[in-house]
Amino acid sequence: MKSGSETTGIVLAGGKSSRMGFEKGLAEIQGKKMIEWVIQALQPVCQHLIVISNTNVYDYLGIPVYSDIYTDTGPLGGIYTGLKHSITSSNLMLACDMPFISSQVLQQLLLEAAGYEIVVPSIHGQWHPLCAHYNKQINIKVEELITTKVWKMQEAIRRFHFKEWPADKAGFDARFFANINTFAELQQIQK
Numbered sequence: 001m002k003s004g005s006e007t008t009g010i011v012l013a014g015g016k017s018s019r020m021g022f023e024k025g026l027a028e029i030q031g032k033k034m035i036e037w038v039i040q041a042l043q044p045v046c047q048h049l050i051v052i053s054n055t056n057v058y059d060y061l062g063i064p065v066y067s068d069i070y071t072d073t074g075p076l077g078g079i080y081t082g083l084k085h086s087i088t089s090s091n092l093m094l095a096c097d098m099p100f101i102s103s104q105v106l107q108q109l110l111l112e113a114a115g116y117e118i119v120v121p122s123i124h125g126q127w128h129p130l131c132a133h134y135n136k137q138i139n140i141k142v143e144e145l146i147t148t149k150v151w152k153m154q155e156a157i158r159r160f161h162f163k164e165w166p167a168d169k170a171g172f173d174a175r176f177f178a179n180i181n182t183f184a185e186l187q188q189i190q191k
């Protein structure tokens with residue numbers, strides 16, 4: 001394990017992208033792929049970066065890509081695989097379809113992390129568990145939840161010592177946390 005002050009950025013890109021119709025991390029917004037926007041935001045605040053995906057389309061990024069240990073278990077399965085491969089206690093989990101996230105939000109989230117197993121940002125009470133801080137030590141319990149089919153993120157998070165961080169009260173608005181799921185949403189953004 002690396003020193004306590006280091007953080008791993010874990011990009012979740014192992015979903016089916018069925019609503020987008022193609023691998024959504026590769027969708028382009030202002031000349032850059034969504035996953036590249038996400039990595040750009042993570043880079044200044046993370047010493048290590050990994051991607052969790054079940055294809056080789058992200059190999060070109062030049063950062064380690066790992067495939068899900070438990071398949072078809074949704075984001076929680078991706079979180080498990082990410083934490084398993086992480087070599088730091090501190091981990092920023094980020095979905096590949098959140099291109100508007102910023103380093104400033106992530107930096108602030110890191111400052112909120114001490115003393116909790118999970119810190120989940122919220123905007124007007126709406127949680128964003130796929131842009132959140134996770135301690136590696138929770139992974140044994142995450143595996144238990146997966147194998148007992150507790151796959152819903154909110155239900156899973158409530159089993160841990162967690163904190164909700166109201167990001168709106170810190171001056172960040174919903175746009176930072178927007179995720180792009182459909183081709184129509186992508187076209188709207190590209191206009």
Ligand SMILES: Nc1nc2c(ncn2[C@@H]2O[C@H](COP(=O)(O)OP(=O)(O)OP(=O)(O)O)[C@@H](O)[C@H]2O)c(=O)[nH]1
Binds near residue numbers: 020079
């Ligand atoms: N590693 C991994 N990531 C996942 C998995 N399911 C979803 N994700 C990621 O979690 C984020 C949110 O995923 P969703 O949009 O809910 O699901 P999706 O399967 O990607 O997309 P849809 O098929 O359109 O629902 C995205 O970054 C996904 O890549 C999974 O089984 N494994």
